[in-house]
Amino acid sequence: MNVYDSQRIANILQNMGHIPTSNINDADLVIFNTCHIREKAAEKLFSDLGRINLIKEERKEQGKETIIGVVGCVVQAEDQQIAKRAPYVNFATGPLTYYRIPEILQKIANQKDMCIIDTEFTAESKFDHLPQNHSEGGCSYLAIQEGCNNFCTYCIVPYTRGVETSRPVEDVIKEAKQLVATGTLEINLLGQNVNSYHGEDANGKERNLAYLLRRLAEIDGLERLRYTTSYPADVNDDLIACHRDLKKLMPYLHLPLQSGSDKILKAMNRRHTSGQYLEIIDKLRHANPDLGFSSDFIVGFPGETDEDFQATMDMVDKVGYIQAFSFKYSRRAGTPAAVYPNQVPEKIKSERLIALQDKLFALQLNFNKGCIGKTMPVLFESKGKKKGQLFGRTPYMQNLHAEISEQYLNKIVSVKVTDANTNSLSGEVI
Numbered sequence: 197m198n199v200y201d202s203q204r205i206a207n208i209l210q211n212m213g214h215i216p217t218s219n220i221n222d223a224d225l226v227i228f229n230t231c232h233i234r235e236k237a238a239e240k241l242f243s244d245l246g247r248i249n250l251i252k253e254e255r256k257e258q259g260k261e262t263i264i265g266v267v268g269c270v271v272q273a274e275d276q277q278i279a280k281r282a283p284y285v286n287f288a289t290g291p292l293t294y295y296r297i298p299e300i301l302q303k304i305a306n307q308k309d310m311c312i313i314d315t316e317f318t319a320e321s322k323f324d325h326l327p328q329n330h331s332e333g334g335c336s337y338l339a340i341q342e343g344c345n346n347f348c349t350y351c352i353v354p355y356t357r358g359v360e361t362s363r364p365v366e367d368v369i370k371e372a373k374q375l376v377a378t379g380t381l382e383i384n385l386l387g388q389n390v391n392s393y394h395g396e397d398a399n400g401k402e403r404n405l406a407y408l409l410r411r412l413a414e415i416d417g418l419e420r421l422r423y424t425t426s427y428p429a430d431v432n433d434d435l436i437a438c439h440r441d442l443k444k445l446m447p448y449l450h451l452p453l454q455s456g457s458d459k460i461l462k463a464m465n466r467r468h469t470s471g472q473y474l475e476i477i478d479k480l481r482h483a484n485p486d487l488g489f490s491s492d493f494i495v496g497f498p499g500e501t502d503e504d505f506q507a508t509m510d511m512v513d514k515v516g517y518i519q520a521f522s523f524k525y526s527r528r529a530g531t532p533a534a535v536y537p538n539q540v541p542e543k544i545k546s547e548r549l550i551a552l553q554d555k556l557f558a559l560q561l562n563f564n565k566g567c568i569g570k571t572m573p574v575l576f577e578s579k580g581k582k583k584g585q586l587f588g589r590t591p592y593m594q595n596l597h598a599e600i601s602e603q604y605l606n607k608i609v610s611v612k613v614t615d616a617n618t619n620s621l622s623g624e625v626i
């Protein structure tokens with residue numbers, strides 16, 4: 197979602213006549229988009245701000261002005277901290293109000309050195325104010341839902357992104373058609389709790405994600421659809437049927453489990469047990485036997501015992517994930533779990549994370565190796581690290597590098613997989 201927001205901010209600035217620079221010393225305007233999900237992510241902001249302030253000071257000596265802005269969830273949660281720890285910041289806005297950047301920059305231009313902080317939870321939808329003329333190449337994100345009402349006890353998101361809102365169906369279809377018209381072949385629908393989407397159609401009727409996927413699948417020229425991130429308890433039969441019926445829907449689903457222990461899931465306020473999660477996976481596999489799953493995991497949630505952790509390891513084996521993200525529990529001030537007793541010592545969290553990641557990486561490597569010799573349609577979305585190479589994604593979201601002419605950038609090409617490691621595949625164009 198932050199990548200999507202950053203792209204929108206870049207669109208806003210480009211429409212104002214700004215151009216990007218790859219040399220930070222040349223930048224008249226620097227905006228940080230921030231994440232508050234774990235402590236590490238938030239702390240990074242303050243070290244980056246200190247670094248940029250040195251550049252701001254140097255440029256000042258050369259008679260050049262530098263405007264520094266901060267956007268995103270850190271602002272929503274720690275606006276006073278930013279003003280206190282980094283008083284040289286010119287403006288800060290939360291994730292729901294960054295569409296006001298043009299107004300803010302105007303105010304700053306009129307009155308130098310003004311620090312504006314905008315963390316309002318507006319009733320207005322930011323999507324009504326964002327530029328419509330964007331184009332992201334072959335692969336585009338499209339936000340359809342924002343915020344979350346689930347209030348998992350570890351998570352800061354409902355407090356920073358606010359309660360759930362869904363964009364109207366026709367707005368999404370219009371934006372999707374516009375993306376396809378400018379070369380998009382794959383759309384990844386975004387939302388913190390994307391499968392609880394409930395946007396209104398043209399007649400004011402609430403529609404679900406399955407309806408939206410079926411409508412999007414009808415768009416000529418759109419080849420691939422994905423959606424992320426889903427909440428297990430909100431996977432309904434309509435959505436499962438989409439995985440059976442829609443060829444354009446890619447056979448990869450990110451479905452966070454967080455923990456394999458029912459006791460911990462309850463303490464996390466997740467509305468599912470490990471057994472219910474397995475039932476959903478079974479139904480999805482029945483609908484499309486080729487589906488590959490990924491997940492998020494948190495280790496060291498307060499009260500997690502060795503047995504609870506073992507239950508997570510067992511679930512990994514039962515599901516057989518093809519990819520996953522795993523994190524040490526991070527205390528977020530203001531969330532219920534931050535003050536739970538039985539916080540797990542850092543050392544144990546680290547040991548559990550290593551053990552879990554060893555297992556997850558082994559599964560991922562095994563899946564990737566199993567692809568060697570297979571031919572897959574790959575959407576090449578950017579230049580590779582090495583000259584003459586392009587980087588693309590398989591239907592399973594695997595990274596793939598191939599030696600291929602640049603004319604295939606933003607195209608889907610048949611590629612035979614020749615080699616594989618944990619994080620990427622290599623292939624030859626057929």
Ligand code: 5AD
Nearest residue numbers: 350351452492493494523524525526
């Ligand atoms: N500590 C560690 N991981 C967290 N996540 C969310 N909040 C926390 C936290 N306080 C993880 C969850 C979520 C992913 C985006 O980040 O696994 O699915």
Ligand code: SF4
Nearest residue numbers: 344346347348351353
């Ligand atoms: Fe956070 Fe996701 Fe839980 Fe919502 S469903 S509170 S975004 S972890």
